Amino acid sequence: MKLSRRELLTGLAAAGAAAAVPSPAEARDRKVAEAGSVGMLYDSTLCIGCRACVVKCKEANQLPQDRATLNGAPYDAPPDLNGTTKNVIKLAAAGGRSAFMKSQCMHCVDPACVSVCMIGALAKNASTGIVTYDKDGCVGCRYCQVACPFNVPKFNWDKAAPQIVKCELCRHRGEPKKPGVRQIADPACCEVCPRGAVVYGKRSDLLQEAQRRLKTQPDRYEAKVYGDQDAGGTQVLYLTAKGVPFRALGLPDVGDEAAPALSESISHGIYYGMVAPVALFGAALLTIRKNRKQADEEGA
Amino acid sequence: MSHPKPTPVGGKLLTPFFGVLLLFWALGTAAGTVRFLQGLGAASAMNDGYPWGIWIAVDVVVGTALGSGGFAVALLVYILNRGKFHPLVRPALLTSALGYTAGATAIVFDVGRYWNLWKVPLAYNGRYNWTSGLLEVALCVMAYTAVLWVEISPAFLERWKEQPGPLQGLARFALPLVEKAFPVVLAFGVVLPAMHQSTLGSLFLVSVTKLHKLWHTPFLPALFLVSCVGMGYAAVVVESVFSARAFRRPLETRMLSDLAGIMAGLTAVFLGLRLVDIVLRGRLGLAFALDFHALVFWLEVALAAVAAGMLWTSRGTRDAGALLRGAFAVMAAGGLYRVDVYLTAFDPGNGWRYFPSVGEILVTLGIVAVETMVYIYIVRKYPILAGAPAPAGGRA
Secondary structure, three states: OOOOHHHHHHHHHHHHHHHHOOOHHHOOOOOOOOOOOEEEEEEOOOOOOOOHHHHHHHHHOOOOOOEEEEOOEEEEOOOOOEOOEOOEEEEEEEOOEEEEEEEOOOOEOOOHHHHHOOOOOEEEOOOOOOEEEOHHHOOOOOHHHHHOOOOOOEEOOOOOOOOEEOOOOOHHHOOOOOOHHHHOOOOHHHHHOOOOOEEEEEHHHHHHHHHHHHHHOOOOEOOOOEOOOHHHOEOEEEEOEOOOOHHHHOOOOOOOOOHHHHHHHHHHHHOHHHHHHHHHHHHHHHHHHHHHHHHHHHHO | OOOOOEOOOOOOOOOHHHHHHHHHHHHHHHHHHHHHHHOHHHHOOOOOOOOOOHHHHHHHHHHHHHOOHHHHHHHHHHHOOOHHHHHHHHHHHHHHHHHHHHHHHHHHHHOOOHHHHHHOOOOHHHOOOOOOHHHHHHHHHHHHHHHHHHHHHHHHHHHHHHOOOHHHHHHHHHHHHHHHHHHHHHHHHHHHHHHHHHHHHHOOOOOOOOEOOOOOOOOHHHHHHHHHHHHHHHHHHHHHHHHHHHHOOOOOHHHHHHHHHHHHHHHHHHHHHHHHHHHHOOOHHHHOOOOHHHHHHHHHHHHHHHHHHHHHHHOOOOOHHHHHHHHHHHHHHHHHHHHHHHHHOEOOOOOOOOOOOHHHHHHHHHHHHHHHHHHHHHHHHOOOOEOOOOOOOOOO
16 A cells, blocks of 8 residues: 555644544443442531541541640641541531531542542442542542542642542441441441431432432422532432522532543543554654655665 | 754863752752652642642643654654754754653652552553543653653764773664664654643543633643644754854754744644634633633733744744744743643632742752753763854853
């Protein structure tokens, strides 16, 4: 097969263009929660802000206290999620009202952190859906922090050997001798909550329970379960009091599509079957060889 | 071909300028020591909201774009067969090899768990996560840095071949191999940068809610790719003009002013793509929002427009000063666009703020200082720059 230079250059330009221009044809299917997915349901209207869950989380995950001095007395008072805090209770204000808000990893159905993690240090368990962290596969690049729409993964900025710190749903506390879903994981926060404001269970059961509450007490709640669809769905679900929008609690309007749905579609379009890079390589090699031969002939 | 052959510049290494570079190296090393002993927080202003600072945005993302000279000149000489630009190849490849090596060095300072870096190319636990754009960037940058050093290796091998010693045998053995493999190596030198320079833009596709809507677009990879080629040529122009002055080499103004038209065209394409994308996706209103981001956006647009205009008018004039100003404008426009995507237009919310710390700036300057010292050493000792040797040594 003999190619003219014009044909080669056209091919090269086309391959280059294909490598840089998104192809919407490769749009990815929406991911759905596995049947065995576990998660939590947090009902802001039930939370009294006792912070028992914050203390128990630190104990269960062997995290150091986050000391703050208030009026001369020391408190273990983490202001937010950080390198020593995987779960926190904050006060949210909306208009004249206030409400408590619990933050931890949302365990997304289609997590951005897992999508961007280079060698799978962050991974989503195929059956339970728990987003897990393995420090041995982590280089500390912090792309997970850039990608997470909820700003959940935290980093040990003050350590020479830092790690990413985030809730793993106390999967290390799951034991075969425990009943039901607590064989898989057993979140310490849910165990100690005196009001049942946060409960652990199968995501499908929790979603059903949340919808039941909305139906039976429509005047008590904003008519939405946050996490049902938000960010492509999360395994931690939220209910909020009527008049206190989820945004006021600190849950962002991220839309119903998971962020990786867009980024992966575009990247997969560009690199579909590695056709564009291989074509670009082939066209470049042929052109370089041809030009070189021509130069040699002219030089001889 | 009647080009003057590349020859070593020669001359004394330890000049006052070199002394200043050594000082910056020492300061950068001091700041780097704090970072490695006490953690990233002790030396940098990075935080959980802005986990990437200037070491990524400037050293890696702007640095490798400026290091795209090797890619850009190779496209021109070996693909488009414009042999007249051949004297630019070696200096461009050397600056690229050094620029990419500097970027790779910055990554070692930046990542928290650098001792795990070897696990990335070796697919720790057999798990390459191919949905990660950063994995592709990491693998491509590692491979391309190696490709660049192979591309520039004839400059070293030719020199070693002439001198008796242990390296002579190596040079005699390796030089024919490198020459034989050159077309394949060059082809990789085209594909790898096209891949990772575009992917450096793709990295922020996932930040749908954090990246400002004037910057978040499916065309991020295309915009990053187009602008890196122009920035690569600009870096070649700046490097040529400075080297000619510093080492008293003849300045190839005719050749460089031919690059002016190419750079003007690329900058115009970039600007066109950027504006058409914003208009077609109905986001133009945000540019008139009279806020900080709109101001930064117009600054970017103005810089690119000025760069394109300056270069278009300087094409064919052989005015080295005008060319240099135009090249700096292209670098500034492309650099600002990159820093905006990575930092300025990125807002994680919750009141997070970032401005680089003294430690971060010192490490960045230290890396650039070492890069410059190695460049000076190599052009003095090895055949990189075209033209006759300077009579009494250079000034650099």
